[in-house]
Amino acid sequence: MKFAGVLLAVGLSLASGTALADEVLRIKPSGDVKALDPLLGSDSMARNYGYMVYDTLFAVDASLTIKPQMVDTWSKSEDGKTYTFTLRDGLKFSDGSPVTSADVIASLKRWSANDSLGQQMTQKGAAWSEVDARTFTLTLSEPWGFVLEALGKPGAPVPFIMPARVASVTPPNEAVKDYTGSGPFVFLANEWVPGAKLAFAKNPHYVPRKEPASGLAGGKIAKMDRVEWLIIPDQQTALDALRKGEIDIDEDLAADLIPLAEDSEGVDVAKQDEIGVAQQIRINTVQPPFDNPLVRKALLTAVNGEDFLAAVITDPSQGVACQSFYSCGSPYATPEGYPKPDIEKARAIVAESGYDGTPAVLLDATENANIHAFVTVADQLLRDIGIKTRVDAMDWATVTSRRQSKEPVDKGGWSIFISGPGGLDYLEPVGHLGLRSNCEKAWFGWPCDAEIEAMRTEFANLSDEQARKTLAEKIQLRAIETVPYVPIGTQYQIRAHRDNLAGILTPPAPVYWNIERK
Numbered sequence: 001m002k003f004a005g006v007l008l009a010v011g012l013s014l015a016s017g018t019a020l021a022d023e024v025l026r027i028k029p030s031g032d033v034k035a036l037d038p039l040l041g042s043d044s045m046a047r048n049y050g051y052m053v054y055d056t057l058f059a060v061d062a063s064l065t066i067k068p069q070m071v072d073t074w075s076k077s078e079d080g081k082t083y084t085f086t087l088r089d090g091l092k093f094s095d096g097s098p099v100t101s102a103d104v105i106a107s108l109k110r111w112s113a114n115d116s117l118g119q120q121m122t123q124k125g126a127a128w129s130e131v132d133a134r135t136f137t138l139t140l141s142e143p144w145g146f147v148l149e150a151l152g153k154p155g156a157p158v159p160f161i162m163p164a165r166v167a168s169v170t171p172p173n174e175a176v177k178d179y180t181g182s183g184p185f186v187f188l189a190n191e192w193v194p195g196a197k198l199a200f201a202k203n204p205h206y207v208p209r210k211e212p213a214s215g216l217a218g219g220k221i222a223k224m225d226r227v228e229w230l231i232i233p234d235q236q237t238a239l240d241a242l243r244k245g246e247i248d249i250d251e252d253l254a255a256d257l258i259p260l261a262e263d264s265e266g267v268d269v270a271k272q273d274e275i276g277v278a279q280q281i282r283i284n285t286v287q288p289p290f291d292n293p294l295v296r297k298a299l300l301t302a303v304n305g306e307d308f309l310a311a312v313i314t315d316p317s318q319g320v321a322c323q324s325f326y327s328c329g330s331p332y333a334t335p336e337g338y339p340k341p342d343i344e345k346a347r348a349i350v351a352e353s354g355y356d357g358t359p360a361v362l363l364d365a366t367e368n369a370n371i372h373a374f375v376t377v378a379d380q381l382l383r384d385i386g387i388k389t390r391v392d393a394m395d396w397a398t399v400t401s402r403r404q405s406k407e408p409v410d411k412g413g414w415s416i417f418i419s420g421p422g423g424l425d426y427l428e429p430v431g432h433l434g435l436r437s438n439c440e441k442a443w444f445g446w447p448c449d450a451e452i453e454a455m456r457t458e459f460a461n462l463s464d465e466q467a468r469k470t471l472a473e474k475i476q477l478r479a480i481e482t483v484p485y486v487p488i489g490t491q492y493q494i495r496a497h498r499d500n501l502a503g504i505l506t507p508p509a510p511v512y513w514n515i516e517r518k
Contacts, residue, residue: 232247271492277420
């Protein structure tokens with residue numbers, strides 16, 4: 001019914017002369033956006049929204065190499081403690097006002113409060129100073145090798161640049177209410193229908209780089225006048241709309257619908273990116289039953305990633321399980337110390353733990369076929385090892401809201417949610433979203449372990465690659481003891497789109513610039 005309403009709204013908009021003159025790209029994204037603020041936290045949909053509306057100082061290209069984006073030139077002092085950056089000339093926000101050093105500094109300070117790399121930069125004594133309207137400096141108390149990687153990170157929260165008047169007055173834990181952006185599109189707040197539709201228009205003030213678009217870097221040219229995100233919870237309905245030409249792109253296609261999409265006339269099917277997502281079981285470590293390390297260890301011992309992936313993929317090329325806390329394609333991926341799946345052993349660990357019967361509450365985003373399937377498998381697995389369960393059905397937007405609660409499960413809290421952050425966030429320990437164990441500042445689940453945090457900090461100070469691999473292995477061994485989350489494996493997101501589209505890019509976050517009709 002909700003989708004029918006959206007189609008009606010689209011039909012009415014097409015009746016106007018303005019809409020008929022516009023080139024409109026209609027997309028079914030992989031989920032909805034709960035909070036329109038990509039600096040607020042780690043939600044991937046908020047990140048994807050952010051790439052529409054904002055830009056970054058640096059970005060990764062198709063080869064994952066850090067490239068300047070809003071920055072024109074930069075330099076580093078001989079002692080490695082001071083960085084000087086100059087913005088490109090002519091940069092403007094979507095309201096036509098110039099992007100200045102003050103805007104950058106305010107944005108990065110707000111971002112640093114919520115991001116792991118930003119927090120580490122702060123711990124290194126990061127001090128931002130304005131030289132002039134386009135030039136600013138970063139001074140550290142000691143050298144740190146991840147400065148550019150931090151400023152160009154593609155994983156949520158991305159260090160997007162917003163006006164100082166917004167960033168400086170909005171606390172890091174509150175969502176902005178002014179959506180003025182620095183990116184290639186403008187969010188049309190007056191057209192927003194929560195839970196149904198988001199609309200964007202080409203930003204007339206945006207100045208793209210001259211290089212060709214590559215990954216998340218290069219020239220971000222909006223070749224469509226409008227982009228509309230239509231929130232369609234039912235996967236079959238979305239695919240039917242794509243096949244009829246009512247939408248142009250169907251993101252994150254359900255595995256069981258891939259063969260149907262491949263057989264559809266006028267539809268192409270391909271991977272959204274080559275990195276995939278790090279599917280995982282995220283655990284609430286501050287409330288029973290998973291505040292008990294042995295109960296977490298039991299779940300880690302019970303999980304067989306292949307069983308989970310088999311519930312959602314139809315072809316082995318669509319996903320791979322690896323027994324490691326690092327992405328399967330990471331140079332630091334290692335099976336060292338990782339327990340082999342063993343239900344009987346897991347059941348014995350639960351008995352040893354003194355588990356008191358507190359139910360594990362699983363948050364089930366039912367409109368997401370993958371998450372729903374994973375939750376179903378996890379629910380059965382938990383019961384198999386002797387843990388009581390309760391599955392609460394909701395949409396993904398509600399999951400992103402409820403997972404912020406630290407209340408007990410009988411007061412609206414949670415025990416588990418399933419998530420698939422971008423695999424780029426899990427390549428190495430420093431930017432690793434899931435391994436962060438800095439208590440209140442960690443990702444939802446709030447694991448707390450000073451030993452892991454000390455080793456992650458040490459990793460950023462190493463330059464020798466073999467030394468880094470050795471330390472990454474030690475971090476994994478510690479994570480096997482503390483269990484901040486339970487890895488499932490890497491799954492590749494599949495996208496279906498109308499075959500009359502050209503210029504679709506495949507970075508680790510879906511983007512909609514550079515796309516045109518053939």
